[in-house]
Amino acid sequence: MSRTGDDESSEPPPAGEQARPGKQAHPGEQVRPEFQPADHRAAFSALLEDSAEDLYEHAPCGYLSTLLDGTIAKINTTLLGWLGYRHGDLVGRRTFSELLTVGGRLYHETHFGPLLRMQGEISGIALELRTADGSRLPVLVTSTVKSGADGQPLLIRTTVFDARDRRAYETELLRARQQAEHEREELIRLNATLQQTLLPPALVSVPGLDVAAHYHIASADKVGGDFYDLFPLDAGTWGLFLGDVCGKGASAAAITSLARYTLRAAAVYNPDPAAVLSNLNTVLNHEYNGDDPRFCTVVFGLLTPDPDQGGFRVTLASGGHPPALLLRAEADTTYLPTPGGQLIGVLPDAHIATTTVHLEAGDTLLLHTDGLTEAHTASDQDDDDRYGDEALLDFARTLAPTTATGVVRAIRDLLDTFGTGVDDDTAVLAISVPRPTSEEQQ
Numbered sequence: 001m002s003r004t005g006d007d008e009s010s011e012p013p014p015a016g017e018q019a020r021p022g023k024q025a026h027p028g029e030q031v032r033p034e035f036q037p038a039d040h041r042a043a044f045s046a047l048l049e050d051s052a053e054d055l056y057e058h059a060p061c062g063y064l065s066t067l068l069d070g071t072i073a074k075i076n077t078t079l080l081g082w083l084g085y086r087h088g089d090l091v092g093r094r095t096f097s098e099l100l101t102v103g104g105r106l107y108h109e110t111h112f113g114p115l116l117r118m119q120g121e122i123s124g125i126a127l128e129l130r131t132a133d134g135s136r137l138p139v140l141v142t143s144t145v146k147s148g149a150d151g152q153p154l155l156i157r158t159t160v161f162d163a164r165d166r167r168a169y170e171t172e173l174l175r176a177r178q179q180a181e182h183e184r185e186e187l188i189r190l191n192a193t194l195q196q197t198l199l200p201p202a203l204v205s206v207p208g209l210d211v212a213a214h215y216h217i218a219s220a221d222k223v224g225g226d227f228y229d230l231f232p233l234d235a236g237t238w239g240l241f242l243g244d245v246c247g248k249g250a251s252a253a254a255i256t257s258l259a260r261y262t263l264r265a266a267a268v269y270n271p272d273p274a275a276v277l278s279n280l281n282t283v284l285n286h287e288y289n290g291d292d293p294r295f296c297t298v299v300f301g302l303l304t305p306d307p308d309q310g311g312f313r314v315t316l317a318s319g320g321h322p323p324a325l326l327l328r329a330e331a332d333t334t335y336l337p338t339p340g341g342q343l344i345g346v347l348p349d350a351h352i353a354t355t356t357v358h359l360e361a362g363d364t365l366l367l368h369t370d371g372l373t374e375a376h377t378a379s380d381q382d383d384d385d386r387y388g389d390e391a392l393l394d395f396a397r398t399l400a401p402t403t404a405t406g407v408v409r410a411i412r413d414l415l416d417t418f419g420t421g422v423d424d425d426t427a428v429l430a431i432s433v434p435r436p437t438s439e440e441q442q
Contacts, residue, residue, distance in 0.1 A: 062139075062160035068153060070095035079160055084132035096158065101128045101136060112143075116156070120145045126163065138167040187221065198223075198256045203230050206238055208305060209312065209431050212408040216415045216426040218371065224425030225252035225296070226369045227260055231267075236305060239267040239276075242367040242429045243298035243321065243344075255294050258283065259344075263300060273300045273317030274352040277344060281319065281352075284345030295345035297321040299338075299367055303431070311360045311433045318353050319344040322370050325393070327400040327407065329362025329435070333393065336365075362401045364432035368392075371426030372411065375418045387418070404430035 056063060062079025066072050072090045080087060083099070090099075097108045104127040116122045123142040131137050140161040145153045203211045213228055225245030233239050241263050245255045259280060266279035277300055288294035299321040304313045316324060318338035327333045341353035359365060373392055378385040399410055411428050 061162070064096065064158050064160070066096050066156045066158065068156065070097050070156075072096060073155060082131070082137055082160075082162060083129060089132075096156075099129050101130055104128050112141075116143055116145065120147075129160075138163040140166075184221070198227055198253060198260065200229050200231075204232065206230070206303065206431070208433065209303070210404040210434050211429075211431050212404040213427070213429045214408050214412050216371070216412070216422060218422050218425050219248075222248040223250065223253045224248055225256050226371065226425045226427035227256045228367070228427050228429045229260060229264065230429070230431075231264060233267060233271050233302075237271060238303040239264075239271060239300070240303065240367075240429065240431070241276075241298060241300040242369065242427055243296050244369040244371075244427070245296040246294060248425075251294070255284070255288070255296065258287070259296055259298070263298070267300075271302055273302050273315050274354050276300050277317050277319045277352045278350070281344045281347075281350045285348050285350075288345060293346065295343045297370075298344050299324065301367075306358065309358065309360075311358060311363070312431075313356065313358050314365060314431075315354060315356045317341075318355075319350060322368060322373065322389070325366040325368070325396050326357060327364040327366065327396055327402060329360065329401040333397045333400045335389070335393065359431070359433045361433050362435045364400070364402055364404055364407055364430060366396065366407055366411075367429045368411070369425070369427045371422060371424035372415065372428070374424060375415070375426075376421035376423065377418065378421070401435075402432070403434065404432040407432075 057077040059076060059078055062076060062082060064072055064075040064079060071092065072094055073092070075087070075090055080090070083090075097105050097113075100108055107127070112122060112125060112127075121142075121144045125141045127139055127141050129137040129139055140163050141158060142161075143156055143158040146155050146157055148154050199215060203213055205211075211230060213230075215226065215228075217224065225247060226243070227245070228240075228242040230238065230240045243259060245252045245259065262280050262283050263276060266276045269279075270276065277298060280298065284294060284296070297318075297320040299316055299318045301317075302315045304315075305311075306313050316336065316338065318341040320341050320343040321338075323335040323337050325333065326336050336355050336357060338353035338355050340351050342350040344350060357365070373387050373389050375387045376385050377387055395410075395414065396407070399407055402410075407430050408428055415422055415426060
């Protein structure tokens with residue numbers, strides 16, 4: 001007589017036999033009883049006791065069979081329970097399409113039915129059934145055509161899966177997506193508003209100069225740190241600056257605002273370009289010299305009309321900023337080097353590099369941030385496909401002689417050709433001395 005699993009677990013193993021896995025190895029240790037082959041056979045026999053009819057009627061999905069014209073010939077209890085109908089309400093009285101909503105019925109007639117006749121099977125179609133109380137039941141429908149021995153179609157078998165949980169999930173997912181899109185649109189509006197407060201609404205008009213500027217936003221999701229301005233000073237002089245704060249977002253915007261107002265205030269106190277940048281360096285180094293240091297690159301210029309030679313004398317001071325481009329009317333286009341200029345805000349006493357140039361009629365001076373030269377020119381955005389300083393110089397040479405308006409327009413078009421390759425905001429500011437009207441006509 002065979003022993004049960006419990007009997008075996010209560011007896012010690014025969015001498016020389018190792019305790020098998022699942023037996024109690026230590027006092028007090030709970031051991032899961034072994035599942036013997038006899039138990040397998042018993043469970044399998046219990047499954048065989050389920051009749052095929054019961055499996056059909058109470059399956060976890062709905063089943064129905066229809067004639068070729070759609071008349072319901074057979075339907076299981078599961079689907080009847082979902083719909084709230086009795087067997088006699090549907091079998092031989094209604095068609096499958098009559099259980100669908102108006103939109104589902106139209107889709108069934110124009111797409112579902114024709115495809116089923118052509119292919120013999122169609123699966124995973126999302127439809128809505130109308131229940132007995134008038135509510136909607138979202139379902140996924142799979143139908144196949146059963147054919148006879150002669151290959152002629154006899155009836156249509158359809159499996160219906162309850163899609164209410166899936167529909168609820170999709171609805172919630174759609175709501176969350178719409179909410180996220182709304183929040184992103186609101187963030188973009190807030191960023192655009194904040195960005196506008198960090199830039200002058202319009203450049204002031206300088207007698208004897210053509211001035212133009214452009215700000216290219218790389219991402220609407222974050223506020224950039226580029227800034228520029230042009231403003232009058234005493235004694236017929238004008239100040240201008242263009243800079244780039246490290247980082248993006250609210251922290252960069254705060255430093256941008258501080259830098260703009262510090263530069264303007266310092267220029268009123270002492271308009272010497274080197275002194276202006278030294279003042280800004282002191283402020284930034286004092287405010288942001290802790291665990292989260294902040295810095296920027298800036299070029300500041302002082303514009304003074306030259307009554308003797310005509311045109312303007314421009315003195316530029318640079319704190320680690322890319323050099324300005326000088327597009328001469330009658331000569332070559334070159335960079336104005338300011339070697340040795342250090343980043344503003346990093347060191348207590350940063351070295352400020354200066355240079356002076358005279359702008360004559362037809363000359364143009366272009367200031368820019370590094371978002372232009374660091375733009376990617378290829379779609380894969382490898383590190384070796386940056387636009388670069390030399391490419392910008394060659395591009396500028398094709399424009400000279402030009403005007404501030406003309407060079408800014410050309411740079412704006414150039415940035416557009418890079419598309420998503422511009423991954424950093426870019427600001428450009430240009431000034432030029434107009435040619436006399438007679439020369440322009442010639």
